[in-house]
Amino acid sequence: MSTPKDTALAACRQLMEPIIGILLRNGVTHKDLVAICKQIYVQVASEEFGLRGRQTNLSRVAMLTGIDRKEVSRIKESLNNPREGEHNQQHQDRLTRLLSAWHHDPDFCTSVNHPLALSVEGEQQSFALLARRYGGDFPASALLKELKRVGVVEDTIDGKVIATKRYFVPAQSDPGALLRAGSVISDLGNTLHHNLYKANKQQPLQFERRASNTQMSPDQLAAFREFVEQEGQAFLEKIDAWLSEHEQPDASTHTSGELMRMGVGTYLFSHLIEPELPNVDEADTDEGVNQ
Numbered sequence: 001m002s003t004p005k006d007t008a009l010a011a012c013r014q015l016m017e018p019i020i021g022i023l024l025r026n027g028v029t030h031k032d033l034v035a036i037c038k039q040i041y042v043q044v045a046s047e048e049f050g051l052r053g054r055q056t057n058l059s060r061v062a063m064l065t066g067i068d069r070k071e072v073s074r075i076k077e078s079l080n081n082p083r084e085g086e087h088n089q090q091h092q093d094r095l096t097r098l099l100s101a102w103h104h105d106p107d108f109c110t111s112v113n114h115p116l117a118l119s120v121e122g123e124q125q126s127f128a129l130l131a132r133r134y135g136g137d138f139p140a141s142a143l144l145k146e147l148k149r150v151g152v153v154e155d156t157i158d159g160k161v162i163a164t165k166r167y168f169v170p171a172q173s174d175p176g177a178l179l180r181a182g183s184v185i186s187d188l189g190n191t192l193h194h195n196l197y198k199a200n201k202q203q204p205l206q207f208e209r210r211a212s213n214t215q216m217s218p219d220q221l222a223a224f225r226e227f228v229e230q231e232g233q234a235f236l237e238k239i240d241a242w243l244s245e246h247e248q249p250d251a252s253t254h255t256s257g258e259l260m261r262m263g264v265g266t267y268l269f270s271h272l273i274e275p276e277l278p279n280v281d282e283a284d285t286d287e288g289v290n291q
Contacts, residue, residue: 015189022181041065042075092180093261094136095147095168101134102163104244117160120144127161150174166237187265207264214273221270232266239264 002010023033045064050056058076062069102108102115108130109115119126131140144161147153152165170176191206199205216224243262248254 019185022178026178038065038067038071039075039079041067042072043079046076091138092168092170092176092183094134094138095143098130098134098143099147099152099163099166099168100240100244102130103166104241105130105133115163117156117158117162119160166240184265184267187263212269218272224270225268228266228268232268236264236266 020033042061042065045061046056048056049060049064051060056064058069058072061067061072061076065072067075102118103113107125108118116125118130121128123129127144128140131138131143135143144153147163147168148155148161150168150170152168153161153163156162170180188208191208194203195205195208248259250259
């Protein structure tokens with residue numbers, strides 16, 4: 001009979017296969033991964049397994065993780081430095097927020113939410129004004145350069161700039177695309193973790209669903225991809241509009257005094273189903289075995 005540990009390891013294998021594929025393509029060895037895993041083990045054990053609301057002490061972290069106390073102490077010191085992926089995600093979120101505003105704020109779009117061509121500088125209908133409102137503390141010139149570099153903003157013939165896409169997605173060759181992939185997997189993983197172990201009356205289940213069918217012909221993949229692109233984009237634009245309508249300018253404008261990152265992710269998946277080889281005895285006695 002499988003134990004909970006066996007089940008968790010089987011689930012981990014499914015989770016890690018695509019991640020290992022990404023790591024191998026970027027020259028990351030198993031020793032590099034082990035070092036990161038040690039850090040994450042210590043981080044999670046420290047933050048989530050303390051008693052009576054306190055952070056977990058060194059001895060308990062060592063017991064939970066199987067890492068000796070001296071190594072735990074060293075790793076905890078190294079975790080005080082901010083992680084690169086967190087800063088990158090904040091930057092990408094900021095660019096997506098700016099593009100969303102370009103499609104929603106009436107100062108920068110038409111009545112049917114098409115982005116206007118904006119002057120680069122100026123106090124009205126300019127990218128500089130858009131960046132001041134929605135770009136946080138990033139310089140307008142740096143934001144514009146990044147958006148042009150990844151092809152979501154283009155120059156017009158009259159010297160203005162216009163958004164060509166609603167969302168910021170780095171090009172495949174861009175290092176930001178790799179960090180974004182990590183963020184997407186993290187968002188989904190955190191939702192599953194919450195639903196499995198943290199959900200309660202105060203923190204209800206977070207929405208997580210999927211629709212799939214195992215009886216599909218590969219000939220349908222192109223049509224399905226086009227369908228998902230259209231319907232998924234329309235759905236995300238509705239989500240984006242709701243978020244823009246309800247966003248707060250800063251933490252001081254509401255009672256809790258805090259801000260949260262909220263959102264929804266969608267993704268398409270497809271893979272061939274390996275045919276099951278029939279049992280020899282079954283093959284001899286049952287002519288109706290499906291291949």
